[in-house]
Amino acid sequence: MVTIRDVAERANVSLGTVSRVLNGHPAVRPVAREAVGRAIAELGYVPNPAAQSLRRMKSHALGLVIPDLLSPMTVTLTRAVEDVAGRAGYTVFVADSRLDEGLEASHIARLLERRVDGLLVSPVQPIAAVERCVSKMGRVPTVLVQLRKPVREFPTAFVDEQPAVYECAEHLVSLGHRRVAVLHSGSRAGGGRFRRDLIRGALAERGITGGGDLDRSFAETGECYAAAMAALNGPERATAILVGVHKFVPPVLRAIRDANLRIPDDVSVVSFGDSDWAESISPPLNVVVVDQAAHAEGAMALLLKAISGEPLRERHFRSESIYVRRGSVGPAGGCVND
Amino acid sequence: MVTIRDVAERANVSLGTVSRVLNGHPAVRPVAREAVGRAIAELGYVPNPAAQSLRRMKSHALGLVIPDLLSPMTVTLTRAVEDVAGRAGYTVFVADSRLDEGLEASHIARLLERRVDGLLVSPVQPIAAVERCVSKMGRVPTVLVQLRKPVREFPTAFVDEQPAVYECAEHLVSLGHRRVAVLHSGSRAGGGRFRRDLIRGALAERGITGGGDLDRSFAETGECYAAAMAALNGPERATAILVGVHKFVPPVLRAIRDANLRIPDDVSVVSFGDSDWAESISPPLNVVVVDQAAHAEGAMALLLKAISGEPLRERHFRSESIYVRRGSVGPAGGCVND
DNA sequence: CTGTTAGCGCATTCAT
DNA sequence: ATGAATGCGCTAACAG
Numbered sequence: 001m002v003t004i005r006d007v008a009e010r011a012n013v014s015l016g017t018v019s020r021v022l023n024g025h026p027a028v029r030p031v032a033r034e035a036v037g038r039a040i041a042e043l044g045y046v047p048n049p050a051a052q053s054l055r056r057m058k059s060h061a062l063g064l065v066i067p068d069l070l071s072p073m074t075v076t077l078t079r080a081v082e083d084v085a086g087r088a089g090y091t092v093f094v095a096d097s098r099l100d101e102g103l104e105a106s107h108i109a110r111l112l113e114r115r116v117d118g119l120l121v122s123p124v125q126p127i128a129a130v131e132r133c134v135s136k137m138g139r140v141p142t143v144l145v146q147l148r149k150p151v152r153e154f155p156t157a158f159v160d161e162q163p164a165v166y167e168c169a170e171h172l173v174s175l176g177h178r179r180v181a182v183l184h185s186g187s188r189a190g191g192g193r194f195r196r197d198l199i200r201g202a203l204a205e206r207g208i209t210g211g212g213d214l215d216r217s218f219a220e221t222g223e224c225y226a227a228a229m230a231a232l233n234g235p236e237r238a239t240a241i242l243v244g245v246h247k248f249v250p251p252v253l254r255a256i257r258d259a260n261l262r263i264p265d266d267v268s269v270v271s272f273g274d275s276d277w278a279e280s281i282s283p284p285l286n287v288v289v290v291d292q293a294a295h296a297e298g299a300m301a302l303l304l305k306a307i308s309g310e311p312l313r314e315r316h317f318r319s320e321s322i323y324v325r326r327g328s329v330g331p332a333g334g335c336v337n338d
Numbered sequence: 339m340v341t342i343r344d345v346a347e348r349a350n351v352s353l354g355t356v357s358r359v360l361n362g363h364p365a366v367r368p369v370a371r372e373a374v375g376r377a378i379a380e381l382g383y384v385p386n387p388a389a390q391s392l393r394r395m396k397s398h399a400l401g402l403v404i405p406d407l408l409s410p411m412t413v414t415l416t417r418a419v420e421d422v423a424g425r426a427g428y429t430v431f432v433a434d435s436r437l438d439e440g441l442e443a444s445h446i447a448r449l450l451e452r453r454v455d456g457l458l459v460s461p462v463q464p465i466a467a468v469e470r471c472v473s474k475m476g477r478v479p480t481v482l483v484q485l486r487k488p489v490r491e492f493p494t495a496f497v498d499e500q501p502a503v504y505e506c507a508e509h510l511v512s513l514g515h516r517r518v519a520v521l522h523s524g525s526r527a528g529g530g531r532f533r534r535d536l537i538r539g540a541l542a543e544r545g546i547t548g549g550g551d552l553d554r555s556f557a558e559t560g561e562c563y564a565a566a567m568a569a570l571n572g573p574e575r576a577t578a579i580l581v582g583v584h585k586f587v588p589p590v591l592r593a594i595r596d597a598n599l600r601i602p603d604d605v606s607v608v609s610f611g612d613s614d615w616a617e618s619i620s621p622p623l624n625v626v627v628v629d630q631a632a633h634a635e636g637a638m639a640l641l642l643k644a645i646s647g648e649p650l651r652e653r654h655f656r657s658e659s660i661y662v663r664r665g666s667v668g669p670a671g672g673c674v675n676d
Numbered sequence: 677c678t679g680t681t682a683g684c685g686c687a688t689t690c691a692t
Numbered sequence: 693a694t695g696a697a698t699g700c701g702c703t704a705a706c707a708g
Contacts, residue, residue: 016694022686023687027694054386054686069407069417075407250617251614277587282595341700357704367677367678386701
């Protein structure tokens with residue numbers, strides 16, 4: 001292993017000088033700087049990050065805790081975070097909680113032990129629980145992402161879905177839909193009850209009462225399939241289904257297929273979140289989406305500022321989602337029960 | 339920050355003793371061991387990984403370089419790797435090359451600079467290029483994964499697709515398919531030409547010559563759509579399409595839709611790789627898949643052994659893929675050109 | 677069995 | 693502008 005010391009000898013300078021050029025310290029004679037540069041190149045010297053971390057008391061690593069790597073939106077977010085972090089000289093540990101609160105907690109603990117300089121969490125647990133995890137070892141700078149609204153305890157990047165949801169509700173109502181099912185996540189990730197309430201509110205303002213049997217939460221694929229089936233059967237079946245978590249669209253499609261129904265003739269479908277699949281199947285799905293890259297950049301800006309110790313002028317970063325019309329929403333006419 | 343020294347004082351033992359209990363050294367009096375344990379708990383001591391790394395000259399981190407996080411198979415692999423690695427006391431840096439050779443190279447370089455103890459690479463670059471990257475800084479233990487066949491330069495985990503491909507070919511031929519299009523990745527990841535040749539071989543043994551216009555490679559969504567369109571048009575259009583990369587199934591579906599064709603009446607489809615979507619759309623897709631978790635475990639076993647310095651008795655780990663029949667393959671009768 | 681000691685590679689302070 | 697010296701937190705070798 002070639003160390004800073006080897007470089008120093010090769011360049012006929014002291015160890016301190018090498019360190020200085022490495023860290024861009026101005027007070028170094030150009031001649032020396034150049035000699036060091038040459039020595040580094042010739043020896044193929046690479047700084048030892050463990051030694052740097054130990055000395056600087058900084059790991060130059062960040063932690064990103066996301067709810068589910070199988071969600072394409074999450075992947076987009078992850079990539080954007082890595083890009084921004086990389087440009088700022090950080091590497092990032094990605095931890096996938098798989099929608100499991102306990103796993104999320106243990107991931108946060110592990111990242112804290114690894115002494116990450118900052119944490120980005122898209123929480124599955126209640127905020128208070130996240131707070132407890134993060135505080136366990138003296139509160140590292142932390143930003144919560146993918147929330148639906150800002151919270152008091154942390155700086156956050158949140159997505160305001162109200163405009164998109166209102167537009168979507170308007171669209172459905174104008175096409176005659178009266179019985180709209182809302183299938184939402186049982187976990188906090190993906191909006192959960194908050195998102196359901198937002199949708200219900202938008203619908204209610206347009207005279208659609210609902211909820212009750214039509215609203216169902218679920219935690220995994222099988223439950224989601226059952227929930228969709230339930231909404232699709234019975235005397236007063238739904239004419240439209242809003243799926244609150246993109247990865248659970250497939251079981252909903254399966255339920256519709258198994259119920260011998262067709263999109264959008266018999267039932268309309270809107271997904272929260274998007275993917276190539278949603279855009280490519282027949283018919284392509286209407287979706288409510290947010291620009292995850294912009295979201296990630298906003299969050300990273302907050303985090304980097306927090307790490308640098310600057311007080312945050314704006315504690316929260318707001319994005320807005322949009323409603324994209326494709327081919328999965330049609331008139332409610334197909335339903336004979338109306 | 340509470341250090342080993344604080345623990346030592348609190349437990350009235352020396353620094354060395356604390357270190358010993360921490361590392362499970364046997365020669366420690368039970369009384370001392372217990373006192374140290376108590377002190378650790380009371381102080382909430384957590385070892386500093388940077389200091390450990392520096393001293394041990396081991397980072398206890400692994401690097402996993404994968405071609406595309408948007409592929410569900412890759413995510414499954416990633417999760418399995420993290421599980422096994424975690425149990426062995428390693429954390430893993432996941433780097434997504436996004437099917438880009440240059441990005442893969444720079445990721446490998448970054449991981450090497452981070453001084454990972456081992457590397458798992460699902461290569462997009464030619465093997466020789468990977469070899470060059472990895473050798474740049476004195477060859478860290480490296481295992482190549484998701485290959486189609488073992489290579490000389492590295493220990494590998496590979497997937498033998500021959501049995502599944504032969505079964506699939508048999509299925510298609512028995513249903514009267516004569517014009518089969520093979521859409522494969524232009525990059526090495528996902529099989530590329532190797533997979534195409536395997537398929538062509540299987541088909542040829544059953545008397546189906548082909549290739550030529552019917553075989554097309556692509557690097558991104560738009561190209562794949564065009565390739566599918568081309569196969570679907572013309573006087574002698576394909577009656578079956580094999581899609582070599584799962585994430586590129588959506589554009590193929592779009593092309594089929596845009597060509598006003600139906601699956602499986604007009605055209606049969608088989609995908610390499612699987613997902614909830616493939617299983618849930620109408621009709622559900624036939625697929626060729628491999629158990630990624632088992633694959634990952636095999637690869638990790640090789641890597642951990644290599645890291646420990648043991649000579650590898652078996653340098654390669656073999657998995658076998660299977661052909662899953664669902665609803666996307668039917669008789670070739672729908673094609674009037676036959 | 678346990679205390680003491682010597683670095684691991686580097687950034688930084690203090691002289692010069 | 694630069695060399696020398698110090699110590700970050702920890703492990704391992706050595707001497708008791």
